[in-house]
Amino acid sequence: MPKPAERLNKLPTYFFAVIGQRIQELQRQGIDIISLDIGSPDMPPPQAVIDALAEWANKPNAHGYTGYRGTPGFRQAVAHYYERRFGVSLDPDKEILPLIGSKEGIVNLSLAYLDRGDLALVPDISYPSYSMGARLAGGEIHWLPTNENNSFMPSLHNIPDAVANTAKLLWVNYPNNPTGATATLEDYVRMVDFCRQHGILLASDNPYVDVNFDGFRANSVLEAPHAKECTIEFMSLSKTYNMGGWRLGAAVGNAEAIKTLLQVKSNVDSGHFRPVYEAGVVAMETTPQQWIDDRNLIYQRRRDRILSVLPQIGLTAAQSKGSLYLWAKVHEGTGAEYVEAALNHAHVAFAPGSAYGPGGDSYVRISLGITDARLEVALERLVNWHNAKQR
Ligand SMILES: Cc1ncc(COP(=O)(O)O)c(C=O)c1O
Structure with a gap:
């Protein structure tokens, strides 16, 4: 071999x-x-989601390829979800890209942006796919220390200018796996300002945004002013609707980043199974808060x-x-x-x-x-x- x-x-x-x-x-x-x-x-x-999968799987015309950008209905449902949940408007054709689980998009984003030696800013204590994606792409990682003293949030002002000015990606994730730390809208405003200032793509991985306790309601980074200028967010149905095995999520935000990610994706996969998209639509459109x-x-x-x-x-x-x-x-x-x-x-x-x-x-x-x-x-x-x- x-x-x-x-x-x-x-x-x-x-x-x-x-x-x-x-x-x-x-x-x-x-x-x-x-x-x-x-x-x-x-x-x-929710039972309605499982029923929708079964119903669509029984349709004879639901078994072909769906296309690289998923179905228009799924993209529309993601747009409705963002409008309803965060008051954020998204163009379903340019600012939303369905994913086969957000993990897929996270790793493909590194392939889309990092050449050999290019720099990604990754919190030390984070979901491993950020650093693994960078390594697969041949990129380099600049670790951002997080600990109890900074509430498990990277201290952006401590990043040397030489690093900030060359880095291409900054990864963040709140509510956080594994620490459970959360971010306020003000935190997101600071991250967006930092990334706009230094020409960095802010990658917010947000699968736990709807897993909240004690009355807390997590934000989307896209609620921060000007976020769309420099931000891509990964949303997922895995945790919001208990659909981990279904492999369904989306990248949303900056249109150029979405297009660039699609360039990789369209060469790697051919979209999801139509009944899965349709069940995802039911999850997002009908599940009561x-x-x-x-x-x-x-x-x-x-x-x-x-x-x-x-x-x-x-x-x-x-x-x-x-x-x-x-x-x-x-x-x-x-x-x-x-x-x-x-x-x-x-x-x-x-x-x-x-x-x-x-x-x-x-x-x-x-x-x-x-x-x-x-x-x-x-x-x-x-x-x-x-x-x-x-x-
Ligand atoms: C922080 C984080 N990001 C992404 C993922 C992947 O989620 P998905 O099921 O959408 O691929 C997980 C899964 O546990 C996670 O913890």
């Missing part, structure tokens, strides 16, 4: 593939593992339940206002050590903070995407493990 491309050497093995293998090994031994590591919604989408609020209350209750137990299991976390996660600091050793011990002794899987950047070394990420019953079993096992350790 020929040697794989050099660029693959720059990619660490995807963390979830590694832990997934270890989990499978334990499961083969008959051990019941409870996964608090993967951020996948555990509840189904109450459905989203009720679902969020379930996540919020789990968040509070986990927070109440953390002191008993050697962890501390802030009360996140959004996203599907708690970002918990370990009291002893590293996050990776804690994850390994919890998997081996309590048979509960967490994600180690180091999977999100070197700044995450002493953290573990806990997902709220787990049924209440399984969560209770997991917490009981963790408390028993921790008590046994103290004896």
